[in-house]
Amino acid sequence: MKISPKRLIAGDTIGIVAPASPPNQESLIRSFAFLESLGLKWKLGKHVKDVNGYLAGTDEDRLADLEEMFADPEIAGIICAGGGYGSARFAERLDYQLIQENPKVFWGFSDITYLHTAIANYTDLITFHGPMLASCVGKETFHELSAKMFRQLFEPMELHYSEAISPLETLSPGFASGELTGGNLSLLASSIGTKFEVNTKGKLLLIEDVGEEPYRVDNLMNQLRLAGKFSDAAGIIIGDFAKAEPKKEISLTLDEVFQHYTADLGKPVVSGFKIGHCEPHFAVPLGADARLDADQKTLTILPGVE
Template sequence: MNKPKKLNFGDKVAVVAPSSATDLKSVESGELKLRSLGLNPVMFPTCYTNYGHLSAKDEERAKDINDSFRDDSIKGIICLRGGYGTPRILNMLDYEMIKKNPKVFMGFSDITSLHVAFNQMCDMVTFHGPMATSNFAKIKNDNVSFESYTYNSLSKNIFTNEPVGLYINPPGEELISYNDGTAEGLITGGNLTLLVSTLGSEYELDARGKIIFIEEIGEPIYKIDRMLTSLSLAGKFKDCEAVIFGTFTNCNREEKAYEGGLDLTLEEVINNTVVPFNKPIIGNFRAGHNFPQPTIPLGTHVKLDAYNNKIIFMESGTC
């Protein structure tokens, strides 16, 4: 894997909006947060535009990403926000150029399709972590205070060459096991909806020998069932070494018309759909649409021990 160089305080980082738009106040707040991290944010054009449910037309959003990787003065790229739109630009990115210019690239949610594409087509480590407008800091009178768990995880991943090592959930949250066993492999994945959206394309998730991380937000459980079944039918749980389930924020059981009718629980869906593949499975990994939130170096080597509920990141995402 091409590991991007760690960031240093004062480095220029591009802020791009490859998905949906947001309001000007949020853009300004995001810029302030990144300055408070010790970085020098360069706000690219798509941060200030909107085009329906997107931040800009496909060509403009792809251009911001290509330009930010091509610019030697830019040392990292942080997405403004998620929403929707990245699958539309996958065939507009210059993967050969990006592969030659590995940089810290960070975001989550809709950014998942870019993580998978960069991991697989550019052999580049990327970072599933906070975006510029994410709720990982509070601003009062232009003073920024960071939530410590999220800040510490972010800093260790992008500002040092140290591997994360043993993963620790936020206080009061315990990892759980759905299937015992041990496994090793490169970690991949992200948002479930985005992982399913590229099935059948050249950008679909290659799960062979990998540890798959999955999270979701705002989908009823029966839709989680549908999407996990799609991954199952596509052979992803057969091919992988293990599965890590992150947070499923506001993913609730939907009431049915018949008396007392409800969706299955998330646990029942996982037990029905993924557990039968007899791969080690750990759940309640507190990553996804939640804060505190860890930063995950996607494309790095991970050891998973589902007997003892341990996840160990064996190598740094930067060099």
């Protein structure tokens, strides 16, 4: 049975960690005003300002920051400063029993997908795929709807996505319900063949990515297809694929790639969701039950907190 983390309340302290690449410190500082507007206090991980090449400190230090935030009883939730690369480097050393015994809000996306998938495999905790502090919240482009999505951490609320938010396209018709899983396509593909391999059986699979040309998206989709992840899934939710323009004149379009892999699945597939490296960014609870209606072009997700 899934574990819903306790809701946040005004006055709570959230822990800020950088499990992957070094976050932009100026943008991170600017994000604090938003946390204050939510009535939250914050505590920085000891190594959030560290720089180790393309990593925010050593694997040991990034791991220690994350585990300390889960272990600290004064920390009500954890929000990642940013993504980039590096979360998978310490996934096998993460103390999943610690997380299982200290369930709390865990929020991030992009490279954090690897931690979402690992936590889903080894605990029953619902985690949140949402915009991060330095890479999203602290920027001038941070959208009003993205900000509103944080409300789901303070009260249990059903989320509804329709074409009122963005144009959607049905690639395969039908209706399906199941647990929501997934995230960044590159990270999901890199989990294949490991003990952190994404489990899509009977679930609604969410995919998104950034900076990947159509041939690269094709390669990643094919990897998931060959691993049975599409055939196992109850339905597929295609989020935002930003900066995906081909560099060569001769190329398939992204739409053609998605059509190739999903049109004949015989299960609901809808694309166009503003979920991912985009503004607005519609944040969702991974592990929560959801319903995808490809005929009506709607996605409904049950609350992530209790």
